[in-house]
Amino acid sequence: MEHIKYILKQSWSRHTSFKWTEECPSSGQCGVTALVIQDQFGGAIYKTKVGESWHFYNSIYGVMYDFTSEQFQAPINYQHIPSSREEAFLDTNEEQYQHLCSAFSRYMNSISEET
Template sequence: MTPWNLLDLDKALRVSWAADTCSPDDQADWEPSNPAWGQCDITALIVNDVFGGDLMLGEVHLDGTQHGFHWWNRLPSGVELDLTLEQFQRGQTVTAARVIERPPGPLPRRWEEYLLLRARVIEHLGSLPEPV
């Protein structure tokens, strides 16, 4: 069994994020200086693959208007972990957090991007646990 280290997973994710793994809704605004932009959902799923816990979902607001959703993790210990929070550099806020159930099987949306990000992380860390 591979001993998983959060720091190593974080580093592997950060070097793996790219325009081709960004959410199509956010792709026009993706840039290398903010690589976490549009990566939250598939990043949270990979963290969930490795550490389990809950998936969290909140609404993103800017200037009083909702601009999509944001995903992060609640680890089994109860600690909330958000590896993509730094993407919000324009004053966005995340509200209305709630636990969501992980979609079973292949994701109905962003499956290819998830598999691509997962493959890149595997290149850095070796095999990962199978998706939950």
């Protein structure tokens, strides 16, 4: 899944989260990323509390994937609470979601064309 992380880093921008920075591209990307990863690979969306906020990530075939964990300084104490697309959408908006869908697909296609 390292190639997926690479594609996400190329896809994230200020258009996918207002918290995005060059220094920390994954900042604020958890909800929108969990949605796009579920679109592409299926599985379930989970959440855990980090500070006062919910943090979203994916489970695919029973394996947990958190592609945005490096936005946090401290290790995450995962609670693995089942979540939903509706909850993850509360962390983003339609414009950010559509932008990440398009960017992710564009990078996925360009990589598969190279191989």
